[in-house]
Amino acid sequence: MQDPKRITAAVLVIGDEILSGRTQDTNLAAIARFLGPFGIDVAEARFVPDVQAEIVAAVNALRSRYDYVFTTGGIGPTHDDITADAIGAAFGRLVDHHPEALALLAARYAPGDFNERRKRMARVPEGASLVKNSVSAAPGFQIENVFVMAGVPKIMQAMLEDIAPRLARGVPVISSTLTVPLPEGAIAEDLAGIQRRYPEVTIGSYPFFSERSPGGEPAQRRIGTSLVVRGRDSAKVEAAMAEVRQLALNQGVAPDSLKMS
């Protein structure tokens, strides 16, 4: 059953440098955290190379399925920046210089420095509106439900601020986390029971393993699990979390070794 209060988004990360492992993407997580308070859930993400056919196929698959699509990367002045043309092709629209984008960029450069390649950064598909940012003059753009943003994280973040007023508001997901000094397997059965009794929330279980060697002593293994209850109804989240907490206490965990966040 599709939740009528749920607004969905997809993230499309464009760029060879991410897929090759040269650059660690941080934009997906930043977009998801930005959209959370709007009640917009990132429901899927795709990462594609700098190849027009791949970008077109992905953006068309995503924009028909989710309320919003956010792309990052490929809007600079160099030959490998092909996102504007790819988005134009996906929508079947011509791509041309946007007068306001040209003006924004022209103001930034000395007269002789505003060359043809830099003017390329003003090219957007017909009918698109600009997405400005406080860091650089080069804008992104919005076309229907697709927001096209820069790949540089600081510029991408500034573009999200410009996009914010255009977004619908849903009911935000509330998330409550309890960190317990127990392995997952010890609590899995009871946890599944709580999930069954609270179908309105999702309960995630994330084990962690860390080694610490304080004061030169032999490394000590620290095992634990983060239990995360997520949902749009705060009463249900609290009720489910109270049961999760009791589950840990039933396992003999001391109350002061439970960490809530």
Added chain:
Amino acid sequence: MQDPKRITAAVLVIGDEILSGRTQDTNLAAIARFLGPFGIDVAEARFVPDVQAEIVAAVNALRSRYDYVFTTGGIGPTHDDITADAIGAAFGRLVDHHPEALALLAARYAPGDFNERRKRMARVPEGASLVKNSVSAAPGFQIENVFVMAGVPKIMQAMLEDIAPRLARGVPVISSTLTVPLPEGAIAEDLAGIQRRYPEVTIGSYPFFSERSPGGEPAQRRIGTSLVVRGRDSAKVEAAMAEVRQLALNQGVAPDSLKMS
């Protein structure tokens, strides 16, 4: 034109915690860097939530298109670990306890502690072979061209080591990077010319912006661009990079301010 020497892979990251922005994925980049020396290129990545239909659709789309698929996440003992069942459904195969996986896990736990939930970690689709790891007893598995791995980065990395001998070897991509103290727009035109003359390589241009405030002085803006030449023919990569370097020198950049890596 598909390069006959090119072996392709897709990465499928499974988990609500990544899409919500709670957890920063690092597995995609780690897998890409691991596969590089094998001559295997990560050509696409998808991130999906803990929803069976989403996992099934993604793994079926990817396994038919790429030589290999690597999944991460969802193979633990809790109710939200649904990857084995989803992969079984994608292949139309029954999922059952694997005898060797059961034995591996049984050896790890005290007799009373090897409960039903922990036994779930031994469930794999019929015909799958195990992917072991040196960190935990719980195995991943391989079914045809799909490798199913843990989400915890340290365990995922250990599973890659186990998978390595099963992988085909292609011609690795050679990557050469020149960092120049120039904005992208100043060199974009000449760079496009080099790309046209060297169609066998791909030239990527990645601008960076950093602010530094050494010794309490006003922050100074540092702008530059990383120029990356990638290709399978080292002579072509070197020749193209020599032209990229000359391009920077022609812009008046001092040779000792060019950084090659």
